[in-house]
Amino acid sequence: MTHWCAVPKVYDPLKAGSIDGTDTEPHDRAILRAMNAKYKPNKNVVGDPDNTVFVGRLSPNTDEEMIEEHFKKYGKIKRLRLVRDIVTGFSRCYAFVEYFNNDDAYGAQRNADKTVLDEKEIYVDFECERTMKGWIPRRLGGGICGKKESGQLRFGGINRPFKKPFNVDSIQNTEGSTFRERLDVQERGDLRDRDRYNRPEGNMYSQRDRGQRSGDRRSRDRSEKGQSSRDRRRSRSRTSERSRHKH
Structure with missing residues (x-):
């Protein structure tokens, strides 16, 4: 863990599916x-991967002209490819944009990410297939990012980096080896403290219980005082009636 980093340079499906790697x-x-996949990068892909950005979450109606119009403001585009279904020809909602120089590609990734294109918020990142060793595409269970609705959150990318573990310099942790285990230990400790604080015996009452008990005590005292005053009035009325009968 001494070489831990939020954005890894080597892709590992197991780590990508973890909050902190x-x-x-x-x-x-x-x-x-993804761990069992035998995927190899496509050798027929042309262009410089360091100057290429990946554009995802496109609208099915977005075409090449709309993508070019949106990305040419960040630099001169050398090549653009909208990935389409080989049978139907419909867009698969992601594309690759290659620039002439690396600075324009960095500028496009930094400034075009989470912008709106054709009424859709797009995701822009650097190409990973040819630049990151061990890369597995999303169709095989890999990839980075993702949506909560799909149940396949992936971390380690610029858009969703790893969260720093509690103790990076220590490999062994007595309270759990993974982030989720340490989080469970912390939650169990919080539950114990909350249960102990809400325990009915002794003086370990919660604030709400103390307020409720004090309110009940005050209402009981008021009812007792009201009862005693009524009794005194009744006794005085009986005494006055007896005195009238005597006279």
């Missing part, structure tokens, strides 16, 4: 499928 077991089938 310390998981030792896959928690969903997609990670297991």
Whole structure:
């Protein structure tokens, strides 16, 4: 863990499925499928990967002209490819934009990410297939980022980096080896403290219980005082009636 970093340079499906990159077991089938995948980068892809950005979450109606119009403001575009289905020809909602120089690609990634194109907020990152060793695409269970609705959150990218573990310099942790285990230990400790504070015996009452008990005590005292005053009035009325009868 001494070489831990928020954005790794080598892709590991198991770590990508972890919040802090310390998981030792896959928690969903997609990670297991990515770990067993025998994927190799496409050798037919042309262009400089260091000058290429990946554009995802596009609208199905977005075409090449709209993408070019949106990204040419960040630099001169050398090549643009909107990935389409080989059978239907429909857009698969992601594309690759290659610039002539590296500075324009960095500027596009930094400034175009989370912008709106054709009424959709797009995701822009650097190309990973040819630049990150061990890369597995999302269709095989890999990838970075993702949505909560899909149940396949992936970390380690610029848009969703790893969260720093509690103790980076220590490999062994008596309270759990992964982020989730340490979080469970912390939650259990919080529950114990809350239960102990809300325990009915002794003086360990919660603030709400103390307020309720004091309110009940005050209402009981008021009712007792009211009862005693009524009794005194009744006794005085009986005494006055007896005195009238005597006279």
